[in-house]
Amino acid sequence: MSANSQFTTAVHALCWIELAARQGESPITSERIxxxxxxxxxxxxxxxAPLREAGLVAVGRGPGSGWRLGRSxxxxxxxxxxxxxAPGGPFALHAHDPKPDCPVGHGIRPALTEVFADLEAVMARELARHTIAGLLDHLLRTYPVG
Amino acid sequence: MSANSQFTTAVHALCWIELAARQGESPITSERIxxxxxxxxxxxxxxxAPLREAGLVAVGRGPGSGWRLGRSxxxxxxxxxxxxxAPGGPFALHAHDPKPDCPVGHGIRPALTEVFADLEAVMARELARHTIAGLLDHLLRTYPVG
DNA sequence: GAATGTGTAACTCTTTCAGTTGCACACCAT
DNA sequence: ATGGTGTGCAACTGAAAGAGTTACACATTC
Incomplete structure (x- = not known):
């Protein structure tokens, strides 16, 4: 396993915030999530925190307060x-620079960087097809509890 | 950095094996790579080693031997x-199972697994557009040493 | 049989990440 | 204003993964 689970955690949290809101419980605390x-x-x-920076969620501070979606x-x-x-993608270049006097060692990094950028682009396009609402509806319908 | 650099290392090695072969040096030892x-x-x-299992490279053992591409x-x-x-993708689910009695906790894993499978698919489609020969030609032409 | 080269297990070192603690700050109610 | 509730954030801990390294067994060529 080569990745962190922050994305999964974030999506889970957003779905939970939305579900709580649909049930009239909003905002919701970090504790509940x-x-x-x-x-x-x-x-x-x-x-x-980074989602708050991006405006995806809003948060209050006092009692009875907590997290709310920043938009629908x-x-x-x-x-x-x-x-x-994820400012950087899931793809890593060499742990340290290869020999620059070797033709491959010299060009492989920029060349692979281009490939990785293309991969990021198609991944982003695919991810853009899903919304929190859509994912939540899907999982409630397809994988009902009990 | 959430990924390993094995993919980069493997592509580098394959390009180098191919370049060496074009220059009449084949097979090539692990030491040279x-x-x-x-x-x-x-x-x-x-x-x-896993590329050998997949038939992408072939290897000999004695003196004057080493690695060769398994096909053109x-x-x-x-x-x-x-x-x-990478049998498993760069995407990770939760570090440990969420609460199964919560509707989101119950359905989020299979739902995100579907999303991740779709991501793998579009990534694979994008990666299939590049070959070792194409990448090597590109980097030699676009990023010449010196 | 000696030299060359791969196969693989085991170990170390570093980095990263999830988990945790502690404390400062903000808000609300009384 | 005071205490309870909640977030913000820095620092620490323990576990896991990965790169790098060593050592040794095995295969092949001469």
Missing amino acids: AESLASHPVLVRRVL AERITLREVYTAL | AESLASHPVLVRRVL AERITLREVYTAL
């Missing part, structure tokens, strides 16, 4: 979640 | 390299 994740409130805040769930795509979290 | 990578022969063998460089795609190396 952490319960569903079987995790800790600090992790929830850590993951949600129909207009939050997984692409926005992904880019808010 | 490791030089260009500024790495170690053992790492080269570790990365190339025009017919080895980056997709094959990727799938030979």
